Amino acid sequence: MKKTITLILITLVSISFIDAQTIKEVKIEGNKRTRTNFLKRLAFVKEGSQLDTVRIASDERRFRLLPSVASSSSKLEKIDDENYRLTYTVVENFAIIPGLNVSQDVNEDLAYRVSLFDFNFLGQNQIIGGFYSRNVFDSYGFFWEAPNLITRKWGVGVNYQRNVLQEPIFLDNNDEVNYKFDSRAFEFRVFYEHNFKNRFELGLNFANIDYNFLDGNRPQNIPEELGVDRVSVVGEYEYNNITNEFQYVDGFRSIFTYSFTLDSNGNNDLLRNFFIGRNDFEYFKRIGEKGNWANRLRLAYATNDTTPFAPFALDNQLNIRGVGNVVDRGTASIVLNTEYRHTFYEKGWFALQGNAFIDAGTWQDPGGNLGDLIEGESASLFTGLGLRFIHKRIFNAVFRIDYGISLGDKANNGIVFGIGQYF
Structure with missing residues (x-):
């Protein structure tokens, strides 16, 4: 019984730790003609979102489907123990x-x-x-x-x-x-x-x-x-x-x-x-x-x-x-x-x-x-x-x-x- 309670507590602490990992800042680089606020509006990941690598990958793919974008990538930087900075880098097409x-x-x-x-x-x-x-x-x-x-x-x-x-x-x-x-x-x-x-x-x-x-x-x-x-x-x-x-x-x-x-x-x-x-x-x-x-x-x-x-x-x-x-x-x-x-x-x-x-x-x-x-x-x-x-x-x-x-x-x-x- 003690082992079961201990396992539950460890799981709850782990979930709390994951939930605490948030995207503090979202930046977009490489765009010259495409508006930054437009790309941010399309992105699933917003400032304050929980860290989710699946959604980040989805945003990269969503940007690549745009006529104005030839390629896209992302980079995560740790600000502190709980917060991250997410930077999307796009390579623009001439459109x-x-x-x-x-x-x-x-x-x-x-x-x-x-x-x-x-x-x-x-x-x-x-x-x-x-x-x-x-x-x-x-x-x-x-x-x-x-x-x-x-x-x-x-x-x-x-x-x-x-x-x-x-x-x-x-x-x-x-x-x-x-x-x-x-x-x-x-x-x-x-x-x-x-x-x-x-x-x-x-x-x-x-x-x-x-x-x-x-x-x-x-x-x-x-x-x-x-x-x-x-x-x-x-x-x-x-x-x-x-x-x-x-x-x-x-x-x-x-x-x-x-x-x-x-x-x-x-x-x-x-x-x-x-x-x-x-x-x-x-x-x-x-x-x-x-x-x-x-x-x-x-x-x-x-x-x-x-x-x-x-x-x-x-x-x-x-x-x-x-x-x-x-x-x-x-x-x-x-x-x-x-x-x-x-x-x-x-x-x-x-x-x-x-x-x-x-x-x-x-x-x-x-x-x-x-x-x-x-x-x-x-x-x-x-x-x-x-x-x-x-x-x-x-x-x-x-x-x-x-x-x-x-x-x-x-x-x-x-x-x-x-x-x-x-x-």
Whole structure:
């Protein structure tokens, strides 16, 4: 009995000693443009908090997820027997990013997109910027997002986009009909970060959409003009258990995006209410000191399965490298991308990375059924090699070049350029 009482007393004294260890002072170093009070607001550990190394590690990871931060670390210093000084050190990214994408449009002419975004607006990791693109026709858009504007968990964002494109529509007899797609959309979103692994977005999208016939062998049942005013609920749920250190990524992430039309007023049932959903499952694994294995499984489904104006495109920049620019469309798809990335050269701010990849996908044709995904008549399989030129201190500053070659019946191959990793 005496031994039991003694053990209980020792345990209580130990707990009291642990409780007495507190964080007296929190300092943040290395940040030049990112505001210190913003970083402190995001951190779990506050002045007066109990010493908890798990929460300190969580704060380091939370900082690394910010666009303005390339790397973060921490240091504990003992002030006295009961109090500690905690210092977070961050390495900042340059977060004002110009962008230029050059590709081929559907007419095999030059297409390009120029953009300018600040991912650390006001020193609070707000995103502000816009783009202009020329892809047969002119398009532009403006964006502002403040994910932590209201509290560390709540934020808002708005955007306006005018997208005008030449959209090929693929028919059952393999004929191709070209339409001018003109969309003007305003969107408002609310962001909620439950914790640093789970994030939600919910918003309303107000859009005016027009399709106007350009050329091709148009059947009688496909109208020459379509128009609709649409109000949609849009949103996203992200589970993020990713850790990153400059160009290296490790962990799992799932991103589910959706759009559901609440009200649609137009002149054709082909553009009536429908649901679009897509989920990206991503898995990254560090291989040794310089290797990275990256994987993405993309599942997509839309309920407008009887219309040729299908939402999911088979395209170089979106899912299958080397296949071409909008070569097919579907109302459901399964796409798997896997690649091995290896850093060949790294010094200071620069890194040169090579990759070997396999891209595979299958589509459900408009008017078809989910069995199309299994039968594989619309399947594509490509492999290839690529290079990545990486500026380690500029957010998402990855210039990529990939060359893909078909392993299936399609005789396609081609080069794909872009900014940022493919996924």
